[in-house]
Amino acid sequence: MTRAPSIKIDIPGALRDCCGGATELSLAVSSVRAALEQIERRYPSLYRNICDETGAVRRHINLFVNTSHVRDREGLDTALVPGDVVTILPAISGG
Amino acid sequence: MSERVILCIGTKKGLFVAEAPKTRRTFALRGPFSSGVAVYSALIDARGAPRLYASSCNAFFGMKVLRSTDLGKTFNETKSAPAFPKEDGRALVNIWSLEAGDTKKELWCGVEPASLFRSSDGGDSWEMVPSISNHEHARKWQPGNGGLCMHTILRDGNRVHLGISTGGHYLSEDRGTTFTASNQGVGAGFAPDPYPEFGQCVHKIAGHKDAPGRLYMQNHGGWAKWDGPGGPRPDIGVLRSDDHGKTWRSIAKGLPSDFGFPIVVHPDDADTVYVLPLEPSTRTCPGAAPAVWRSEDGGGSWKRLARGLPKKESFFTVQRDAMDIDELKSPALYFGTTTGQLWIGRDGGEQWSCLYDSLPPIHCVKVAVV
Numbered sequence: 001m002t003r004a005p006s007i008k009i010d011i012p013g014a015l016r017d018c019c020g021g022a023t024e025l026s027l028a029v030s031s032v033r034a035a036l037e038q039i040e041r042r043y044p045s046l047y048r049n050i051c052d053e054t055g056a057v058r059r060h061i062n063l064f065v066n067t068s069h070v071r072d073r074e075g076l077d078t079a080l081v082p083g084d085v086v087t088i089l090p091a092i093s094g095g
Numbered sequence: 096m097s098e099r100v101i102l103c104i105g106t107k108k109g110l111f112v113a114e115a116p117k118t119r120r121t122f123a124l125r126g127p128f129s130s131g132v133a134v135y136s137a138l139i140d141a142r143g144a145p146r147l148y149a150s151s152c153n154a155f156f157g158m159k160v161l162r163s164t165d166l167g168k169t170f171n172e173t174k175s176a177p178a179f180p181k182e183d184g185r186a187l188v189n190i191w192s193l194e195a196g197d198t199k200k201e202l203w204c205g206v207e208p209a210s211l212f213r214s215s216d217g218g219d220s221w222e223m224v225p226s227i228s229n230h231e232h233a234r235k236w237q238p239g240n241g242g243l244c245m246h247t248i249l250r251d252g253n254r255v256h257l258g259i260s261t262g263g264h265y266l267s268e269d270r271g272t273t274f275t276a277s278n279q280g281v282g283a284g285f286a287p288d289p290y291p292e293f294g295q296c297v298h299k300i301a302g303h304k305d306a307p308g309r310l311y312m313q314n315h316g317g318w319a320k321w322d323g324p325g326g327p328r329p330d331i332g333v334l335r336s337d338d339h340g341k342t343w344r345s346i347a348k349g350l351p352s353d354f355g356f357p358i359v360v361h362p363d364d365a366d367t368v369y370v371l372p373l374e375p376s377t378r379t380c381p382g383a384a385p386a387v388w389r390s391e392d393g394g395g396s397w398k399r400l401a402r403g404l405p406k407k408e409s410f411f412t413v414q415r416d417a418m419d420i421d422e423l424k425s426p427a428l429y430f431g432t433t434t435g436q437l438w439i440g441r442d443g444g445e446q447w448s449c450l451y452d453s454l455p456p457i458h459c460v461k462v463a464v465v
Contacts, residue, residue, distance in 0.1 A: 014156070049156040052186035053178040060155045090155040 007080045009035060010087040011046075018046035032063060033076040035086055050088060060091045100421055101166060102462050103147060104431055105134030108455035110149045112167030117464070119427060119439065122450055128170045129153075129161055136416060138193040138202070139463035148202065148218060150190030158187050160204075160218045166465065173218035177204050180223065185210070192416075194248040205245030209236055209259045211271070227257060227265060227274045232293050236262035239296050239315070246415055247300045251307045256300055256340055263295040264312065266340050280343035282331030284318030289325045299415045300340075301358045306365035310336040311394070312343060313415075316353030317375025333358070333370055335394050346394025351381045357418035361443070362426055366393040369420070369428060369444060371413045378412040385409050387418075387428060387444050400440065403447035411436070416459035423464060431457025 009025040016022060025043075029035045036057075040047040051057055063070045064087040070078045080086070102113040102122070109127025129151040138148040147163040149170070158177070161170040179185045185208050192205035200217040210228035212221045227233070227245075236243055239260040247258030255267040257274065266277040276293035283295045296315035303309055316332015332353025334343040347353035354375035361367035368390050374381055386401035411432035418430040428440035435454040440447045 048175075048178070052157060053181055054184060054186050055181065056186065058155065058157060 006082055007035065007084040007086060009039070010085055012088055012090060014090065015046055015049050015088065018049060019043045030080055031076070032065065032070055032078045032080065032086060035080065036076065062089045062091055063087070064089065098464050100423070100462060101139055101145070101147070101465055102429060102437075102460065103137035103139055103149060103167065104437060104451075104454065104457060105137050105149060105416075105459035106431075106435070106455035106457050107133050110134040110137065110151075110161065110170070111454065112147070112163075113437075113450070114166065117423060119423075119441070124451065125167055127455075128167075129159070133458065135189060135458045136191055136193045137459055137461045138195065139461050139465070140195045140199075141463045141465045142195065143199055145463070145465040146217070148193050150193060150204075152189050158190050158206075160190070160193075162218055175220055177206055177212035177221040177223070179210070183223075189242060189244065191244040191246040192248050194250065196250070203248045203250070205248050205257065207242045207244040208238075209233065209243045209245040209262055211245060211248070211257065213271075224271055226267070226272055230265070230274055232262065232276060236294065241415075247297070249300060249302050249310070251302065251339075254307075254339060256302070256310065258297040258300045258312075260298060260315075261294060261296040263293040264297055264300060264340055264343075265293075268339075277340050278343070279341065280336075280345075281312065281314055281334060282318070282328045284315060284321055284328050284331065287324040289328050289331075298356045299358050301360045301368070303360045303365035308337055308339050309365050309393075310340050311346075311358050311360060311368050312336070313355050313358040313370060316347065316355070319353075329353075333394065346390070349397040350388055351399075354378075355413075356415040357413060357430070359418050359420050359428065362420060362422040364391070367391045367443075368394060369418070371418060371430060373412065377410070379410045383407055383409050385411070387430070387440060389444055400444040401447070402445060403440075404438065410434075414458055416461075417457050419460050419462045421462045421464055429460050429462055431460045433457065 100115045104111040109130045111126035113122040115122040133152045136150045140146045149161045151159040160173045163170045189207040194203045202214040204212040211224040214221045249256040255271045257265040263278040265274040267274045281295045298313040301311045312334040319329035330345040330347035333347040335346045336343045352372040359369045385404045386399045388397045411434040420428045428444045431437045433456045437451040
């Protein structure tokens with residue numbers, strides 16, 4: 001059985017209260033979708049801030065794998081390899 | 096501890112709490128709480144040890160419910176906010192109304208897209224009320240300019256009245272187990288049928304604890320000059336019911352406009368009702384001169400109350416939940432504007448003064464004596 005790679009999730013300051021103040025999380029997952037599923041199980045409050053109840057990533061939340069936005073790759077099915085960093089960034093925009 | 100007046104002021108940039116002694120001579124302002132995030136609804140639950148609740152509608156991270164047990168000195172998020180079941184397919188856009196339930200910890204919550212939620216633990220967990228949220232009409236309701244919102248929840252024993260824009264008035268007589276569209280006499284200006292079964296753009300509904308069958312409604316008026324299918328629909332904007340909302344009749348005669356958002360009833364007199372008429376095309380006060388209008392005979396006649404309010408060049412809107420009245424012996428009205436002013440109308444609205452003139456745009460104002 002293949003062991004899932006260890007990747008890092010970078011947590012923005014506004015959401016650190018949802019995961020005990022952690023600035024980053026290490027997860028053994030092989031896709032962005034699997035990362036979100038694990039976050040939903042382990043940190044439900046953090047998950048609710050990232051995704052709505054349909055499972056969609058909230059409109060003003062951007063997910064990056066390293067420097068690539070997941071929308072420019074395979075969306076939530078974007079594969080992760082050991083050492084990848086997933087960054088959660090609220091889109092600070094608008095008036 | 097002596098009684099005091101507590102105001103919750105929900106704004107585009109967070110929640111403010113103002114506190115005053117019963118004289119209301121001076122108010123002390125606290126906040127903003129949930130700074131930078133819009134607050135569309137608030138509840139002051141004055142039963143027993145007072146609790147304050149507010150919705151926090153975060154465009155980035157979703158909806159939260161805030162709770163305070165120290166009269167608004169501090170607020171904390173409840174453990175969860177209303178959320179549709181995953182398989183439902185809808186996602187919460189906004190929280191428009193919070194109301195107290197039967198027990199101290201029971202809360203009701205109206206949301207956008209129009210649906211009802213109930214909590215039995217003070218807002219820490221929520222369950223959707225399927226009788227209205229999955230009503231056979233629910234997928235046919237259309238959003239109004241403010242969104243498809245359930246903005247009014249009125250409870251009277253086994254009866255529950257809901258106001259939905261744009262869905263109309265729905266009535267339950269079995270504590271929310273079933274709901275029926277109850278809009279006989281409620282007009283709609285934007286449909287070929289002037290009096291449809293449902294789909295009216297109800298703006299707000301108000302009742303009175305001592306007159307449970309009596310209801311007042313601010314509906315979407317401003318259709319007197321409509322020349323499309325179905326013809327003009329004058330005076331459909333301000334309505335009254337005397338049979339628990341089963342039928343409605345116009346009480347708009349005598350007002351400068353039948354368009355407006357809030358409607359408020361005097362705490363000790365079910366015949367005294369207040370509206371704030373607006374021009375339908377601009378949502379600002381007629382003649383740029385704001386005024387609250389009061390009827391002391393249940394809508395039979397109206398008097399303009401404007402002493403102390405600007406006489407000209409005033410172009411604000413007062414939103415559906417942005418006017419309230421306190422329960423002191425000579426009650427004061429309060430309204431907040433989209434230009435960030437909070438006005439107090441002492442002596443039942445006879446004399447107005449501006450409490451705060453530079454708050455963020457105001458969405459809701461709630462007052463209680465605790």
